Amino acid sequence: MTDNKDIIILGIESSCDETSAAVLQNDLLLSNVIANQKVHHNFGGVVPELASRAHLQNIIPVVNDAIQSADIDKNQIDAIAFTKGPGLMGALLVGTSFAKSLALSLNKPLIAVNHMQGHILAHFIREKDKTKTIPEFPFLCLTVSGGHTQIVLVKSALEMEILGQTTDDAAGEAFDKTAKIVGLPYPGGPLVDKYAQMGNENAFKFTHPKVPGLDYSFSGLKTNILYFIREKQKENPDFIQQNLKDICSSVQKCIVDILLINFEKAILLNNVKDIAIAGGVSANSGLRKGIEKLASKHNLNAHIPSFQFCTDNAAMIAMAGNFLFKEKEFAGQDINAVARLHF
Ligand code: KG4
Ligand code: ZN
Numbered sequence: 463m464t465d466n467k468d469i470i471i472l473g474i475e476s477s478c479d480e481t482s483a484a485v486l487q488n489d490l491l492l493s494n495v496i497a498n499q500k501v502h503h504n505f506g507g508v509v510p511e512l513a514s515r516a517h518l519q520n521i522i523p524v525v526n527d528a529i530q531s532a533d534i535d536k537n538q539i540d541a542i543a544f545t546k547g548p549g550l551m552g553a554l555l556v557g558t559s560f561a562k563s564l565a566l567s568l569n570k571p572l573i574a575v576n577h578m579q580g581h582i583l584a585h586f587i588r589e590k591d592k593t594k595t596i597p598e599f600p601f602l603c604l605t606v607s608g609g610h611t612q613i614v615l616v617k618s619a620l621e622m623e624i625l626g627q628t629t630d631d632a633a634g635e636a637f638d639k640t641a642k643i644v645g646l647p648y649p650g651g652p653l654v655d656k657y658a659q660m661g662n663e664n665a666f667k668f669t670h671p672k673v674p675g676l677d678y679s680f681s682g683l684k685t686n687i688l689y690f691i692r693e694k695q696k697e698n699p700d701f702i703q704q705n706l707k708d709i710c711s712s713v714q715k716c717i718v719d720i721l722l723i724n725f726e727k728a729i730l731l732n733n734v735k736d737i738a739i740a741g742g743v744s745a746n747s748g749l750r751k752g753i754e755k756l757a758s759k760h761n762l763n764a765h766i767p768s769f770q771f772c773t774d775n776a777a778m779i780a781m782a783g784n785f786l787f788k789e790k791e792f793a794g795q796d797i798n799a800v801a802r803l804h805f
Contacts, residue, residue: 469787472539473780476557477549477577479508481520482776485532489588492532494777495524506642514552521560539570543783546574547803554799562795574793575782576803581605581740584771584778597736597765604725607741608634611678613728619785622805625728626676633743636680640713643688644702654710655746661711668716676724718748729760738765745772
């Protein structure tokens with residue numbers, strides 16, 4: 463029914479601390495509005511109850527803004543895609559309930575999207591006047607966010623297999639917890655990255671975890687950093703202030719090395735021509751450089767998302783919605799948010 467017709471999808475994302483809405487015409491981005499929640503900055507992490515309240519306040523203006531910026535009428539929307547999970551239950555419920563009501567009032571189909579698959583499918587979004595190559599299936603994606611660390615074999619847009627994942631903290635959490643230890647506000651990843659670029663990455667050594675197969679572990683690193691800093695502060699109370707750039711740089715190198723060692727093992731085990739990174743931590747300068755190096759070492763194509771598609775955004779949800787729409791994978795009004803959603 464839609465083979466020759468443009469497909470316009472409204473995407474809605476509310477899984478954590480960004481309220482976002484976006485409009486895509488096929489793979490072309492028409493708008494992507496993101497409201498960040500500043501309310502968590504002083505708490506060292508996302509406070510779930512505050513996130514839900516901020517989503518409630520933001521959702522109507524953000525969706526309106528996305529529709530207006532896309533310069534479409536809401537009746538032109540073919541389907542509404544929303545994040546079903548994984549994420550914070552209260553936060554997910556705001557987006558899910560809103561998407562359900564809007565679909566009902568506009569009499570349009572509803573599409574439930576897995577947030578982690580959305581991060582990966584962000585690679586297929588086209589931006590006006592920008593050229594980029596899209597990954598070729600099958601490809602390997604290292605998906606690294608505040609809640610997840612996964613090596614995914616992407617066989618097609620809708621068929622993905624997790625080959626390895628973290629057994630405890632996510633890579634983003636390792637960045638955020640490092641930031642908290644050295645006194646930087648949440649979310650710490652971008653700040654650690656900023657200071658890291660000015661420091662010496664070989665100044666301090668931190669330990670790598672011993673995990674079998676392609677899985678990861680980051681909780682030991684956090685403890686390692688905490689004890690290391692405590693010891694140094696006994697000798698010099700100003701140790702953090704005097705060494706902030708070197709600490710950030712050395713921690714960043716350690717996290718990126720840990721991520722890429724297993725990703726390289728996955729490359730050797732799978733016959734792919736393309737590799738990609740996705741999720742909030744794919745904005746990291748060290749990881750972006752590291753993946754390029756790995757690709758040239760193995761003669762592969764590296765796909766690195768533009769910054770606006772690294773951290774949480776609804777454009778990726780709308781893109782996943784586009785693939786699901788073509789397969790007529792619609793959700794009913796009885797659909798529920800799922801906090802721990804797997805592929
Ligand atoms: O994908 P995302 O926006 O949310 C989740 O789905 O979790 O990822 C957020 C995570 C946070 O942990 C944040 O600190 C991290 O991504 N992050 C970074 C950078 N930008 C965001 N970590 C390291 N370097 C960055 N430049
Ligand atoms: Zn995310």
